[in-house]
Amino acid sequence: MSATDLHRTIDAVWKMEAGKLIAGLTRIVRDVGLAEDLAQDALVVALEKWPESGVPENPGAWLMATAKHRSIDLFRRNQLLARKHEEVGREIEAKQMAMPNFDAAVEDNIGDDLLSLMFISCHPVLSTEARAALTLRLLGGLTTDEIARAFLASEPAIAQRIVRAKRTLSDAHVPFEVPRGGELVARLSSVLEVIYLIFNEGYSATAGEDWIRPGLCEEALRLGRTLAELSPSEPEVHGIVALMEIQASRMKARVGPSGEPILLFDQDRSRWDQLLIRRGLAALDRAETLSATRGSYTLQAAIAACHARARAPEETDWGHIVALYDALAELAPSPVVQLNRAVAVAMASGPAAGFELTEKLTSESSLRNYHLLPSVRGDLLTKLGRLAEARAEFERAASLTRNARERELLLSRAERLRESH
Amino acid sequence: MRFLSIYKTAERATPPTAEEMATMGKLVEEGMKAGWLLATEGCLPTELGARVRRSSGKLTVTDGPFTEAKEVVGGFAILKANSKEEAIELARQFLRVAGDGECELRQIYDPGEASCYEPKTVAVAS
Numbered sequence: 001m002s003a004t005d006l007h008r009t010i011d012a013v014w015k016m017e018a019g020k021l022i023a024g025l026t027r028i029v030r031d032v033g034l035a036e037d038l039a040q041d042a043l044v045v046a047l048e049k050w051p052e053s054g055v056p057e058n059p060g061a062w063l064m065a066t067a068k069h070r071s072i073d074l075f076r077r078n079q080l081l082a083r084k085h086e087e088v089g090r091e092i093e094a095k096q097m098a099m100p101n102f103d104a105a106v107e108d109n110i111g112d113d114l115l116s117l118m119f120i121s122c123h124p125v126l127s128t129e130a131r132a133a134l135t136l137r138l139l140g141g142l143t144t145d146e147i148a149r150a151f152l153a154s155e156p157a158i159a160q161r162i163v164r165a166k167r168t169l170s171d172a173h174v175p176f177e178v179p180r181g182g183e184l185v186a187r188l189s190s191v192l193e194v195i196y197l198i199f200n201e202g203y204s205a206t207a208g209e210d211w212i213r214p215g216l217c218e219e220a221l222r223l224g225r226t227l228a229e230l231s232p233s234e235p236e237v238h239g240i241v242a243l244m245e246i247q248a249s250r251m252k253a254r255v256g257p258s259g260e261p262i263l264l265f266d267q268d269r270s271r272w273d274q275l276l277i278r279r280g281l282a283a284l285d286r287a288e289t290l291s292a293t294r295g296s297y298t299l300q301a302a303i304a305a306c307h308a309r310a311r312a313p314e315e316t317d318w319g320h321i322v323a324l325y326d327a328l329a330e331l332a333p334s335p336v337v338q339l340n341r342a343v344a345v346a347m348a349s350g351p352a353a354g355f356e357l358t359e360k361l362t363s364e365s366s367l368r369n370y371h372l373l374p375s376v377r378g379d380l381l382t383k384l385g386r387l388a389e390a391r392a393e394f395e396r397a398a399s400l401t402r403n404a405r406e407r408e409l410l411l412s413r414a415e416r417l418r419e420s421h
Numbered sequence: 422m423r424f425l426s427i428y429k430t431a432e433r434a435t436p437p438t439a440e441e442m443a444t445m446g447k448l449v450e451e452g453m454k455a456g457w458l459l460a461t462e463g464c465l466p467t468e469l470g471a472r473v474r475r476s477s478g479k480l481t482v483t484d485g486p487f488t489e490a491k492e493v494v495g496g497f498a499i500l501k502a503n504s505k506e507e508a509i510e511l512a513r514q515f516l517r518v519a520g521d522g523e524c525e526l527r528q529i530y531d532p533g534e535a536s537c538y539e540p541k542t543v544a545v546a547s
Contacts, residue, residue: 005506008504008505008506009506009509009510011506012503012504012506012507012509012510013506013510015503015507016507016510057517058517059510215503218503221456222455222456225454225455225456226455228454229454229455275459279456
């Protein structure tokens with residue numbers, strides 16, 4: 001095996017094993033930052049040893065054993081140091097130096113450990129961005145450089161964010177455990193928020209960009225599926241997995257050959273990934289079986305499922321979609337939900353009814369710079385034959401979007417309207 | 422990217438034990454739930470199979486068992502992986518459970534998908 005091949009193998013092993021490794025180590029040493037350092041140390045040893053010894057039979061177990069040895073060395077050294085300090089009469093915190101239980105079986109607890117690690121890295125004491133970066137680092141095994149490229153941020157900024165997050169967690173003495181009872185619901189929503197942020201960050205990327213950005217969708221799906229396996233009785237966990245699977249099923253159909261976005265109704269539905277749709281519908285089914293009332297992710301998944309089930313755009317059950325948006329607007333009122341509802345109403349009851357709903361939204365301050373509002377209005381005005389007004393809306397939308405491809409699309413629609421009247 | 426993994430192994434006279442079935446079942450369930458295993462099937466003895474070959478336009482059919490073969494196809498899996506290296510790791514995991522034999526990994530053609538990613542740097546503390 002060449003050096004490059006070996007490094008790629010170690011990279012693949014690391015991405016598959018990092019989460020389990022850091023989770024198991026955190027349970028032993030009770031500090032997520034220290035656990036990550038130990039895991040990284042084991043990785044460095046692997047990089048030194050594997051070129052000669054070859055990749056071990058069970059690389060995950062090898063890394064775990066190596067990290068455990070390192071931590072035993074570390075704690076022995078600390079204890080020795082503590083004793084010396086004692087001798088010279090300095091105060092020490094005996095508790096801090098206590099030898100952790102290294103013999104505790106790791107394999108038996110791996111599920112709970114991974115779940116506890118997710119809850120720690122998505123702890124509400126951290127900002128959403130910090131949670132996302134830390135989660136990708138600890139559970140996804142991504143390097144700082146990869147995370148920076150994924151979020152279009154600089155490497156030092158991400159490194160800072162991760163260091164600060166670990167310090168905050170340590171200062172707050174966040175326990176390494178799966179929260180129970182009422183706390184579980186609040187903490188779970190914090191985890192779901194992070195997973196969906198990671199997914200959307202990847203979903204908004206376009207073709208030709210760094211592969212790591214679309215790769216975020218895969219990473220979010222992996223985290224969501226793991227979470228669903230570890231806490232199978234939580235309906236919203238299955239709801240978010242359903243939503244992501246169905247959205248991901250359109251990945252290949254939503255971008256044209258030169259990277260331009262293709263809208264839902266113009267997509268070639270034969271390119272939708274039926275396997276992902278089946279997985280999504282099954283997850284939605286589980287969410288709906290677990291609870292009679294649907295949470296916001298489950299409702300969004302149900303809407304996505306309406307599109308997924310329609311073989312052609314005209315087969316879409318718009319009446320049902322409007323009803324689902326009604327429920328969503330009641331559960332999580334937001335102008336963006338209202339805008340989407342207006343689109344569904346326009347499809348179900350005609351463009352005039354939909355356009356009227358958008359009129360109320362133009363005074364919403366949160367939508368003032370949201371390019372999709374004028375974009376939707378332009379579309380509905382075109383259908384109503386009010387072409388001059390439609391053109392002005394498309395031009396406004398083009399001036400607001402930050403996506404170059406989308407701007408081109410909007411300007412070309414405005415241009416076509418100029419020619420036709 | 423997706424990979425076809427063809428498992429080849431020496432044909433044995435006995436069916437897998439209940440314990441072997443259970444360990445394999447666990448791995449398959451894990452893979453399906455995690456999403457890295459898209460499909461997998463195991464084969465019955467070659468006695469029940471046949472080889473159909475076309476050579477210089479002439480077709481021949483040879484019924485099983487394939488006694489002359491050292492290793493025969495025992496099953497297949499379709500894997501979803503982010504790289505060839507990841508697919509190799511998944512095959513290693515499978516062989517740890519399946520026992521001696523070989524997995525031939527072949528990347529599946531997906532229109533519009535690059536055949537490989539740009540070389541990645543190794544994940545060291547940074």
